[in-house]
Amino acid sequence: MYNAAIRVFVVDDHPLVQEGMRSLLGNEKGIEICGYAMTAQSCLGFFVHNSADVILMDINLPDMNGIDLCKEIKTKYPGIMILALSTFNQGSYVTKMMENGASGYVVKNADKNELLEAIHEVSKGKTYLSFEAGQAMRKSNESAQIPAITRREKEILVLIAEGLTNPEIAGKLFVSPSTVDSHRKNLLAKLNVKNTASLVKFAMDHQLI
Amino acid sequence: MYNAAIRVFVVDDHPLVQEGMRSLLGNEKGIEICGYAMTAQSCLGFFVHNSADVILMDINLPDMNGIDLCKEIKTKYPGIMILALSTFNQGSYVTKMMENGASGYVVKNADKNELLEAIHEVSKGKTYLSFEAGQAMRKSNESAQIPAITRREKEILVLIAEGLTNPEIAGKLFVSPSTVDSHRKNLLAKLNVKNTASLVKFAMDHQLI
DNA sequence: CACAAAATCCCCTTTTCAGGGGATTTTTAA
């Protein structure tokens, strides 16, 4: 085995996290931090003329969400491995990142060892899920994989959460109140909730709105 | 003016943030990091036999929320200044921390200068709000200061969000459905929302539940 | 103690929602 250091690029808009990475990984043998970006745009800019082995990518960026950035990077440069980094630990996020080409997911309260292990695994083309992320993903797969919601249903869901009644929504969307009612019933059935209150809570808990 | 370094104690369960702090503040003249804690409990333990000038406190700790920890520290050791630190930037959080004795609020995407300025200001007994936090607070004060909700109302609010109906809640709390209905109406009136859907959304948006 | 705030309870009417059923027309993707 040869010993080229793994080139790591960090995309995160938190100076604290960047500092932390620098001091956590900077002196680590086998790892070389080859650049930083605070925004998705500057990250994309960097890769026009440069490369890296692994990108540590925050999911919450100021100018673009990590899920889309992940997809774009993987499309243009499939050889670069992406390790998602997030404060949150929500099953839906984890799943979406993995579906869009991420090789792993590490929560930001990971310690140094976990971070190093994740980087090494991912750089070899393997998958790494931090314990919490794995749990969240399993939970979201076991108990309730969220059924797909259609465009129209989502649109109506948003208006319901804003407090509009069926007739009001109907007026806004130029359809009959019966139609809105049908969609509403479908939502209740699909998401397996029994009334408006639990519908809104479920939707907010799962980032549907 | 004499030049004793400001003793800073960091309470944050993210190793990354701790590392970041260490490398950001470690070599800074006039600042001395006198300790770290990952949990509220170990923080409280530290201050039994030690002290500090400023605590940088994450609002989201594993064992206790920052708002309560803040209150406890300020009660026991009013001389210690608390600078709240959070990923989020929600007006309600900012307001609550300040009400519970925090001297300032800095979002985690603050840069080094902002952090240093905040620590210095706060250590002098002044108040520091990072720009975003100030905005959030102003917004939450302008548009809608959230009316106080009573214990009972909150209890019922939670059950409403879980999807229980008035009779069901009444059964659970051993009161009459009329009573539940009254509380429900009070909630709608207090929070100025028109129905269950917007009530739940408002409650979740403002961390009432 | 006394006063205010909170919590409890009841009446009424109208509107909206939930649950059940069924049906037709557009879209979308294979």
Place this chain on the structure above:
DNA sequence: TTAAAAATCCCCTGAAAAGGGGATTTTGTG
């Protein structure tokens, strides 16, 4: 092109919520 999925629409009934009113009993704090 053709089947499946989505979106549209309607009927019915009973339950729940919203909007209005008022009243009494606890609780908590100065």
